[in-house]
Amino acid sequence: MPHSRQAPADTPSSTGTRCADGRPTRAPRTARPLDPYAEGSEPDPRFSLANERTFLAWQRTALALMAGGVGVEALTEHTAGRDLLAVALILLGICCAVTAQFRWASVERAMRTSRPLPRLRGGRLLPVALAVLGVAFAAMILVR
Incomplete structure (x- = not known):
């Protein structure tokens, strides 16, 4: 942060x-890669605070995904796909947390240097992965 x-x-x-x-x-x-304060000037505090709120929302999502993976492992019957789904949720949560840090730093740097905000790289990964996991969960429930 x-x-x-x-x-x-x-x-x-x-x-x-x-x-x-x-x-x-x-x-x-x-200069450090994740230190946007090394260059530029201070932006309007409202924008920096909005960027931090977005960062925290990504972190909450990451935590929920990892907790979901732990919950699947701990609370469901042992089936062939259970471990795979649990690990997939945990890895998706880790990716979300790491993406949040890089996204926060790149947006903050862009605001400080008066450049356009960067595009969200990999922005389709989370919804597609969640859709695939949702289908897998549904199939796991129906097969039971």
Whole structure:
């Protein structure tokens, strides 16, 4: 999630230079792939907060998918497809959580640098995978 926006004021730079008032200068921030704060300017807080709410919604979805996988494994009769469905739900939840982090960072970076918002890559994966899993669950129930 979001990192601290500024390095501490007393962090000396690699050259050891000092400001006019004697304080050490700050070291330049190194860019990290998931750190959108390394570039650009502060966007309207409403947009950043909306981006964070969306991130949290993705995380809730990921948690629900993983909990569903654990529930299928723990609470259903042992059948041939049970383990496969449980693992598929857990893996889908993991993919959703990872996608959320990358999506949050890319949207935040785009807002900070005044670029168009990025397209959602793999946006069809979640609904298609859920539809396939739904059909598999229905078949598992009917065969029982």
